[in-house]
Amino acid sequence: MPDTVAAKLGPDKTLLLVDDDESFVRRLARAMEKRGFDVQTAETVADGRAMAMARPPAYAVVDLRLGDGNGLDVVEAIRERRDDSRVVVLTGYGAIATAVAAVKIGATDYLSKPADANDITAALLTEGEDLPPPPENPMSADRVRWEHIHRIYEQCDRNVSETARRLNMHRRTLQRILAKRSPR
Template sequence: MTEELKDIGPDRSLLLVDDDEAFVRRLAKAMDKRGFQSQTALSVAEGKSMALARPPAFAVVDLRLADGNGLDVVQTLHEQRPDCRVIVLTGYGAIATAVAAVKIGAIDYLSKPADANDITKALLEEGEDLPAPPENLMSADRVRWEHIQRVYEMCDRNVSETARRLSMHRRTLQRILAKRSPK
């Protein structure tokens, strides 16, 4: 067991909510090795029911899930157990969602890819220290791709509406959306 967890107390329950089953399974295994007692959920509905049945001391919740918004799980967790330390994890970071997550009870907001060490540090961090600037910044292509993804989501995944808002031809947008994200 790590030294970090000795000071936390007896309740080391951790709820992991992510619709990527392989990722959440690997993360649960890694967090269990760090002394947490993990349980996993693959959807908003499953996460909320687990939060209502046995509110955990810690939680890591993905923002975008197949059946809805992970912020609904964060809100349920905060209502059931105000002292629950919740981290919101997402591949689609935006200032507006980060602010919303913190307002409803999240203590931090991490963008993917985040490993178990980053998550453990964020869950256990008590200080008010500002985070260090990122070592490797996103490329211009990655920033463009993420902006397109945000607008696409805002338009409820409607390609024609997204193309109109971005002043882009619909076919060009379809080709961009079909490609993998740039590094």
């Protein structure tokens, strides 16, 4: 795959990786450098914004939840300085509502962890209307339900009573669902 990546990369190969998982960032940076990217890394929103403002990257991979805030702030900073940048939002807390928010502010794609360097590279380099290949492990019906409930919860500004009313569900049942981890 690295040979085909080099062919798709343009003259600007800058890639900004923003994630607070230090070991993940190091591994991903090495893998992306092998694919021909010129990699910069940051572990906080503040550092990511500063790097984006100083040297707007052609490509970026940004974690949604960082120790000092929301990765979407970094995406906005990149978009302010460079509207042709290809940005992939990466998170371990995949929810449809956050994916929609990420795409609305300019992210090219949204991937849930664990995503490997091949998945990330494919998302960064997919052009135009091309759809990425279907996932190897699509969401289960339970996961789709969980995603829908969380989307409505986010749209109701995290108001449990209002969300329960809109979903025609008992408030305590909803609280139990929200307290659990997402199904696979």
